[in-house]
Amino acid sequence: MTKYTIQIPNPCTENWNTMTPTERGKFCSNCKKEVINYQYYSNNQLFKSLNNDEKICGRFSPYQINIELKATKTNPLYQLGLFLGFSSLLLSTPVYSQNGKSKMEIVESKSDDELKQKSSDEFVEFYGKIIGKATTGNENSYSIQGVNIVQKSTKNSVQSNFDGDFKIKIPLEDFRDEVTLVFNYIGMETKEVKLSTTKNHLKIEMIVSNVLMGEVVIVKYKKRNIFTRIGKVFKKNTTH
Incomplete structure (x- = not known):
């Protein structure tokens, strides 16, 4: 499985609040680039958004930098269970109790009017x-x-x-x-x-919150599984 970390070797010192708003962030007139605001992205959203080789300038919270990012996979059995459960709701016939009465709680609140x-x-x-x-x-x-x-x-x-x-x-x-x-x-x-x-x-x-902004460097690496490790050990032993 491929994983990576986000790094910003040269943080930008431009003023975020004076930049021109764009659809995904703001446009920096100094470096003529769109700075994408990733500050509120989840780790999974970051993985999907940045898992490519294009040069991106972004804005991040400190806890998003230099951490291991990987895609979150949904268990197929869990998805099947959700599908079957939803299907059973569609096919089942609603049963109403003759004696049961619904209870309604009325909460008084003051409206704007x-x-x-x-x-x-x-x-x-x-x-x-x-x-x-x-x-x-x-x-x-x-x-x-x-x-x-x-x-x-x-x-x-x-x-x-x-x-x-x-x-x-x-x-x-x-x-x-x-x-x-x-x-x-x-x-x-x-x-x-x-x-x-x-x-x-x-x-x-x-005042501006403690954020990091600048050109993103993505450091990718692959996690070696047990079979890869065994193969490398076997190869090493056979060369002696």
């Missing part, structure tokens, strides 16, 4: 701007569009606009406890900010 019906006095409105923090001396800060901003432990969420600005309403009653906003964006470290009703203008700085 109900929240909108509240008066402005029942909300605290927060405004803010999200920027990418410069990590080197020759790099400027930049606005980040599309950051997910979520009120922790709720479904209350918004996204930053083209200029990195956002606005979010927090129910006043939520401030009986601690209120926290979570800022999440691919390629950036997640940030949590505790809110106070006395400060509703926020400046959020996010």
Whole structure:
């Protein structure tokens, strides 16, 4: 079975967040290449995507580098069992109990429309701007569009606009406890900010997460099976 590891001998230092978005990642204007974002690929997806000899520039999480990659095979007997089980469901006749009654649990929850019906006095409105923090001396800060901003432990969420600005309403009653906003964006470290009703203008700085980017080098090798090993030992002994 062929296996391989991914290596990036010369990591790239270009700013990922200033590159032009593409279908599979971003385009680097400096080296004129598409940088494919593999950061959230599984090991099996990496194996299938990179198991070729073409030159690829990619972006990876540290745990994806220098590890053994191999294809995951599905047991044929397991697949047969799934097929037979699915077939039996199609062929079987449903049986209904005359005495059994289905139980339905009704859970009350407040919808977005109900929240909108509240008066402005029942909300605290927060405004803010999200920027990418410069990590080197020759790099400027930049606005980040599309950051997910979520009120922790709720479904209350918004996204930053083209200029990195956002606005979010927090129910006043939520401030009986601690209120926290979570800022999440691919390629950036997640940030949590505790809110106070006395400060509703926020400046959020996010930094690039610990990722590796650069031209991919694939190191392939084959695992020797027991028969190959025995054959080599036999050949060695017969040459003496």
